[in-house]
Structure formats: structure tokens, C-alpha cells
Amino acid sequence: MPVQRNECPVEAVMSMLSGKWKIPIYRCLYKNNRPVRYSELQRHMPDISKKILTEQLRELERDGIIERKSYPEPRPRVEYMLTSSGRSMIGFLDMMSDWSVQHGWINK
Amino acid sequence: MPVQRNECPVEAVMSMLSGKWKIPIYRCLYKNNRPVRYSELQRHMPDISKKILTEQLRELERDGIIERKSYPEPRPRVEYMLTSSGRSMIGFLDMMSDWSVQHGWINK
DNA sequence: CGGGATCCGTGACGATACTG
DNA sequence: CAGTATCGTCACGGATCCCG
Numbered sequence: 001m002p003v004q005r006n007e008c009p010v011e012a013v014m015s016m017l018s019g020k021w022k023i024p025i026y027r028c029l030y031k032n033n034r035p036v037r038y039s040e041l042q043r044h045m046p047d048i049s050k051k052i053l054t055e056q057l058r059e060l061e062r063d064g065i066i067e068r069k070s071y072p073e074p075r076p077r078v079e080y081m082l083t084s085s086g087r088s089m090i091g092f093l094d095m096m097s098d099w100s101v102q103h104g105w106i107n108k
Numbered sequence: 109m110p111v112q113r114n115e116c117p118v119e120a121v122m123s124m125l126s127g128k129w130k131i132p133i134y135r136c137l138y139k140n141n142r143p144v145r146y147s148e149l150q151r152h153m154p155d156i157s158k159k160i161l162t163e164q165l166r167e168l169e170r171d172g173i174i175e176r177k178s179y180p181e182p183r184p185r186v187e188y189m190l191t192s193s194g195r196s197m198i199g200f201l202d203m204m205s206d207w208s209v210q211h212g213w214i215n216k
Numbered sequence: 217c218g219g220g221a222t223c224c225g226t227g228a229c230g231a232t233a234c235t236g
Numbered sequence: 237c238a239g240t241a242t243c244g245t246c247a248c249g250g251a252t253c254c255c256g
Contacts, residue, residue, distance in 0.1 A: 009208035010201055011131050018126055020249065023119050038218055049250055054219060064211070076217050076256090085211055092207060093118055095200035100117035103172070103193055128229070146238055157230055162239060184236085184237050221254075228246090235240075 013092075016063045021048050021056045026082070029066060030090065035079035065089070121200075124171045129156050129164045134190070137174065138198065143187035173197070 006012045017023065028044045029036055041053060057080060060066040065086035071077040114120045125131065136152045137144055149161060165188060168174040173194035179185040 008131060008135075009205040012208050013204045014122070014125065014131065017122065023116060023122070027116075042218095049252090050219065051221090051251085052249060055249090070218090076219090078218060088211075089207065092200040092203035095203060096121045097117040099197065099200060100120050105117065105120045150238095157232090158239065159231090159241090160229060163229090178238090184239090186238060217256100219255085222252085224250085224252105226247105226249090228248095230245080231243090233241085233243105236238095 013089075016060075016065065017089075019056050019059060021045060021052065022060060025053075025056060025060065026065070026086070026089070026093075029080060029082045030087070035069065035081045038078045038080070041080065060086075124168075124173065125197075127164050127167060129153060129160060130168060133161075133164060133168065134173070134194070134197070134201075137188060137190045138195070143177065143189045146186045146188070149188070168194075 006015060017026075024045055025041065028041060038053075038057075041057075042048070042050070045053070057066065057068070061068050064083055066080050067083050069079045069081075071079070114123060125134075132153055133149060136149060146161075146165075149165075150156070150158070153161070165174065165176070169176050172191055174188050175191050177187045177189075179187070
């Protein structure tokens with residue numbers, strides 16, 4: 001996904017969140033509400049390949065939704081967490097979820 | 109786009125609105141707030157081909173977001189409008205728009 | 217451990233021509 | 237006018253292997 005500074009604000013946001021694994025990543029980071037390691041994300045989503053996971057993380061980072069911290073220890077460690085900007089997306093995400101439930105598209 | 113009764117409510121909604129022209133179509137129908145003809149939609153979005161326009165309209169209709177009415181007169185006429193369900197999406201769409209503006213992704 | 221490099225299949229999107 | 241039918245392209249997602 002390229003950077004899309006679209007004229008339409010809605011499309012701009014949709015573009016940032018479109019990507020097969022971005023919502024699952026977001027949910028994992030939001031629920032845990034703490035720095036989460038790369039390998040933890042992998043365990044949480046067994047079906048994603050490293051290439052794609054890294055790709056989606058890079059895009060979320062580029063768009064200011066998550067933050068990446070690298071600790072170059074002997075055993076390399078990388079942690080991801082939502083930025084405050086990213087956290088603030090929960091407003092419309094919750095509304096989308098409610099809409100979905102109310103209109104019978106989902107069980108949960 | 110296939111029907112995606114995803115386990116995740118957010119992804120379900122995203123799936124319904126993902127499609128290059130769905131937001132533009134939604135905006136046109138929302139702003140006008142009346143039945144809009146097929147040809148009018150074409151004029152409003154000159155860069156979309158008939159095949160794609162029809163495709164996106166069919167998906168929006170299938171997902172209960174818009175309604176299609178056909179008047180088989182000598183000069184065939186087809187009108188589209190948002191369902192009440194579709195109209196109620198404006199809640200989170202407006203929030204997305206506001207978020208986008210607040211976080212400096214857009215001018216408008 | 218947390219990636220990057222390479223190759224590849226598939227499906228969204230589009231151009232164009234035709235039709236009831 | 238409001239669509240189908242057909243064909244082509246391209247980029248997203250994925251499998252696999254390699255690296256510091």
C-alpha cells in the first residue's frame with residue numbers, strides 16, 4: 001500500500017487500515033495495551049508469514065498508528081505498540097463494530 | 109468482493125466498504141439524499157467504467173447499503189438510494205473523517 | 217530473533233465492444 | 237439508458253530461502 005494522501009478523509013483512513021492483517025494487529029496491540037514483541041504477534045496470528053507481518057507493521061508505523069522500538073541486545077528484541085494517535089482510532093472502530101452487530105452481520 | 113461474514117465485526121464493515129468507488133458512490137447518494145440515476149452517478153464520477161460502476165452498485169445492494177429501483181419505461185431508468193441501514197453508517201464515517209483531519213492527513 | 221530477497225498466483229480494476 | 241461479455245494488467249498477499 002502506497003501512502004495515499006487522498007482528497008477524501010474517509011478514504012485516507014480506510015487506506016491506512018486496508019491490508020489483510022492490520023485490524024488483527026491493531027486488536028492485539030489494543031487489547032494487550034503494552035509493548036508487544038514481534039514473535040508474540042506471530043504467535044497470535046499463526047497464519048501470517050514474516051514478510052507480510054513485517055510489511056503491514058512498516059505501513060502502520062509509517063502512518064503513525066504504531067511505534068517500533070528495537071533493543072539491539074545479544075538476543076535481538078523488537079517491540080510494537082499503538083501510538084496515542086493509533087489508540088484514538090478506537091472511537092470509530094467501536095462504532096463500526098456496533099453497527100455491524102446491530103445490522104446482523106456478526107455474532108460477537 | 110465476496111460476501112465476507114467475517115468473525116470480526118470491524119473487518120466485516122471494512123469489507124463492505126472496500127472497493128475503489130464505494131465511498132464516492134456513498135457520498136454522492138448521501139449528499140443528494142434522493143434517488144439518483146445510474147447516468148447521474150456516471151457523470152459524478154467520470155473516471156469509472158460501466159462494468160465497475162455496476163459491480164460496486166451490486167455489492168452495495170447485496171450488503172443492504174443501497175437500494176435499486178428499476179422503471180422499465182420506453183426509456184429505461186434505474187435509480188439508486190441509500191437504505192436506512194446505509195444512512196446510519198454516517199456515524200462512524202463522520203468520525204473517521206474527523207480523525208483524518210485532526211491527525212493532519214487531509215486538508216478538507 | 218527479526219527480518220530481507222525472490223518468485224509466483226490470484227483477484228480487483230479497467231478498456232473496449234456489444235446488447236435489450 | 238443501463239447494463240453484459242471479454243480480455244488484459246498489476247499489486248496484494250503468500251511460500252520459501254537466506255542473513256546479521
